[in-house]
Amino acid sequence: MRPALIAFLVLLAVLAGLPFYADNLTVFVTMCLAKSLAVLGILVLIRADQVSFGHAMYFAIGAYAAAFLSSAWRDIDLTLLVLAAMAASMVAGLLVGLFVTRYRGIFFGMINLAFSMVLYSILEKAFHITGGSDGMRIRRPTLMGFEFKRAEFDIVMFYVSLGIAAVCFLLVWRYLRSPLGQALRAVKTNETRLEYLGLSARHVLLAGYVVSAVLCGLGGVLMGTVQGLATPEHGFWSRSAELVFIAVLGGQGHVAGAFAGTVIFETVRTFAAAILDDSWQLILGVVLIAIILWAPGGLVELWQRATRRRPRPASEPVETGRQSMEVRR
Amino acid sequence: MTLNLVVLALLDGVAYAALLFLVAVGLTLIFGVLGILNIAHGSLYAIGAYVTATLGQWLVAAGYNPWLTFPALVVAAVVVGVVLGGAIERLLLQRIYSKEPILQLLVTFAVFMILENLQRMIWGVQPYYMSEPLTLLGNVSVLGINYTAYQVLFLPLAAVAVLIGLRWFLRHTSMGAQILAVTEDREAATAIGINATRVYLMTFILGACFAALGGALATPTTSLVTGMGANMIVLSFAVAATAGLGQIEGAAISALMIGIARSFAVYLSPELEVIMPYLIMVLVLLVRPSGLFGRETVRKI
Numbered sequence: 001m002r003p004a005l006i007a008f009l010v011l012l013a014v015l016a017g018l019p020f021y022a023d024n025l026t027v028f029v030t031m032c033l034a035k036s037l038a039v040l041g042i043l044v045l046i047r048a049d050q051v052s053f054g055h056a057m058y059f060a061i062g063a064y065a066a067a068f069l070s071s072a073w074r075d076i077d078l079t080l081l082v083l084a085a086m087a088a089s090m091v092a093g094l095l096v097g098l099f100v101t102r103y104r105g106i107f108f109g110m111i112n113l114a115f116s117m118v119l120y121s122i123l124e125k126a127f128h129i130t131g132g133s134d135g136m137r138i139r140r141p142t143l144m145g146f147e148f149k150r151a152e153f154d155i156v157m158f159y160v161s162l163g164i165a166a167v168c169f170l171l172v173w174r175y176l177r178s179p180l181g182q183a184l185r186a187v188k189t190n191e192t193r194l195e196y197l198g199l200s201a202r203h204v205l206l207a208g209y210v211v212s213a214v215l216c217g218l219g220g221v222l223m224g225t226v227q228g229l230a231t232p233e234h235g236f237w238s239r240s241a242e243l244v245f246i247a248v249l250g251g252q253g254h255v256a257g258a259f260a261g262t263v264i265f266e267t268v269r270t271f272a273a274a275i276l277d278d279s280w281q282l283i284l285g286v287v288l289i290a291i292i293l294w295a296p297g298g299l300v301e302l303w304q305r306a307t308r309r310r311p312r313p314a315s316e317p318v319e320t321g322r323q324s325m326e327v328r329r
Numbered sequence: 330m331t332l333n334l335v336v337l338a339l340l341d342g343v344a345y346a347a348l349l350f351l352v353a354v355g356l357t358l359i360f361g362v363l364g365i366l367n368i369a370h371g372s373l374y375a376i377g378a379y380v381t382a383t384l385g386q387w388l389v390a391a392g393y394n395p396w397l398t399f400p401a402l403v404v405a406a407v408v409v410g411v412v413l414g415g416a417i418e419r420l421l422l423q424r425i426y427s428k429e430p431i432l433q434l435l436v437t438f439a440v441f442m443i444l445e446n447l448q449r450m451i452w453g454v455q456p457y458y459m460s461e462p463l464t465l466l467g468n469v470s471v472l473g474i475n476y477t478a479y480q481v482l483f484l485p486l487a488a489v490a491v492l493i494g495l496r497w498f499l500r501h502t503s504m505g506a507q508i509l510a511v512t513e514d515r516e517a518a519t520a521i522g523i524n525a526t527r528v529y530l531m532t533f534i535l536g537a538c539f540a541a542l543g544g545a546l547a548t549p550t551t552s553l554v555t556g557m558g559a560n561m562i563v564l565s566f567a568v569a570a571t572a573g574l575g576q577i578e579g580a581a582i583s584a585l586m587i588g589i590a591r592s593f594a595v596y597l598s599p600e601l602e603v604i605m606p607y608l609i610m611v612l613v614l615l616v617r618p619s620g621l622f623g624r625e626t627v628r629k630i
Contacts, residue, residue: 046431049429049430049431050431051431051434051435053438099611099614099615102614102618103614103618105430105431105434106360106366106430106434106574107570107614109434110366110563110566110570111570111610111611111614113563113566114563114566114567114607114610115607117560117563117603117607118603118604118607121603121604122604125600125603126600237559241438241442244435244438248435278446278449278450279446279450280446281442281443281445281446282442282443282446282447282450284439284442285439285440285441285442285443285446286439286443288435288436288438288439288442289421289436289439289440292425292428292432292435292436292439293424293425296428296432
């Protein structure tokens with residue numbers, strides 16, 4: 001077996017045992033898992049060299065889809081909530097994606113931001129439908145017909161999140177290695193060459209965009225259900241910024257970066273935010289600049305530097321190719 | 330909708346468009362020359378506004394002639410533009426021109442986060458006011474509507490002055506010619522002895538000054554609250570993108586379009602107010618992907 005797969009299974013086993021030896025950490029890790037799914041979504045787009053400053057909108061769409069369902073039917077099943085969130089974020093991702101995938105780089109990032117600010121202000125202003133800035137409650141759902149008490153439900157949510165996250169990370173890992181995922185990387189390197197191969201760069205990016213929207217939606221429904229609340233805050237630009245930040249912190253070289261980045265980010269925030277609440281964004285900004293200037297590959301690159309002799313991550317030769325093209329221009 | 334309401338909406342729109350243009354023209358100028366979209370631009374706008382409010386309040390409290398608040402608007406804008414803009418370009422942007430565009434975008438985004446936070450730390454979250462220039466100029470009557478002269482005359486005149494001044498500066502001064510040359514082809518401009526590093530710095534400072542000036546001129550018309558920077562960066566991007574990034578005259582036209590459309594939305598259906606600018610941007614970009622006046626870029630193979 002490949003070492004990466006072994007590491008994945010060991011991590012899964014360690015996490016699965018969490019409720020037995022570190023009960024007080026389960027809710028924290030559940031939230032990390034939910035958020036890391038959204039970060040994974042950002043990571044998919046970064047593969048194509050695109051940054052979205054508005055992906056928190058799909059996070060909010062996931063959470064609100066669950067909130068609307070749970071306020072319409074009392075004892076709804078968690079499976080339905082998750083499916084509804086996936087469907088809602090997929091449809092939204094497809095509609096917005098059809099438009100934004102015409103653009104790259106700056107336009108791509110900023111138009112996403114514009115869409116997310118529109119959604120945020122709608123969620124905040126239409127208070128008779130969405131509860132305004134107070135948000136909507138998400139009632140504790142049943143699972144396969146069973147009802148749970150608060151403490152039990154936390155454990156249930158933990159295993160559900162762990163299961164969903166494990167499947168998603170595996171699937172995304174597979175996806176990025178598949179021809180479609182490789183084509184995503186080619187969008188970054190050279191689109192025109194990609195199209196000479198007979199593939200539509202727009203469709204490749206659209207597929208990636210919908211995948212990333214669904215991942216964010218999944219993160220949103222899990223986070224919303226754990227907190228029992230969907231608020232416009234979930235879709236605010238600073239949330240999108242946080243997701244991008246964590247993705248860059250984790251590094252774009254490997255899907256594991258998304259999870260490692262989220263755990264470190266959330267740990268630091270939980271322990272430091274109480275003291276540094278006033279200067280939290282300031283610190284994020286400074287750290288982000290430091291990463292970009294000195295370790296653009298993030299945690300993944302630092303890990304590869306530490307474990308291998310090779311000073312550069314494996315993805316580098318692709319970029320040198322691109323730079324040489326630009327010099328010859 | 331009565332005629333009165335139409336006139337009122339038009340006046341609102343023009344005043345707002347003047348401010349939008351000032352911020353957007355800075356954004357589009359920096360993009361045109363440096364090729365960087367400065368997300369921290371919205372923060373420069375907000376900080377320009379806060380510095381103006383502080384300076385103006387101090388002038389009034391210290392008992393100086395309230396007319397001094399007018400030069401204070403410009404002084405605050407220039408100070409913010411030169412100090413902050415200069416520092417950002419010198420200390421940060423100069424290190425990243427050779428990096429990938431995605432990383433450049435992230436760096437200005439990081440600066441935006443830092444500045445938003447600093448602004449909250451310095452000025453807190455309570456709203457600020459400084460309305461002396463507005464009250465000093467009094468009201469004028471336009472088609473039977475009483476409106477503040479500051480918004481009807483001063484703001485549009487300031488915007489037109491900036492537009493004409495900028496055109497003249499770019500076409501008829503040596504520095505302007507150097508900026509245009511670097512925009513056209515940085516390497517060739519360097520080869521004929523133009524100091525491109527200096528041109529980048531000057532352009533960024535100039536753009537930053539416009540953003541801060543937009544904020545300074547907005548101060549008398551509104552109360553300053555946190556989050557105004559975030560709103561403004563997206564709005565001014567919408568204006569610049571609708572016109573086509575890098576288009577200076579185009580930015581004036583799309584600022585007018587978006588400003589007036591927005592103020593009509595305020596009177597007709599207030600819930601559309603926030604969405605209006607983006608609606609226009611999306612509609613324009615659907616038909617013309619590189620903006621109203623933008624040129625299609627040639628793809629590299």
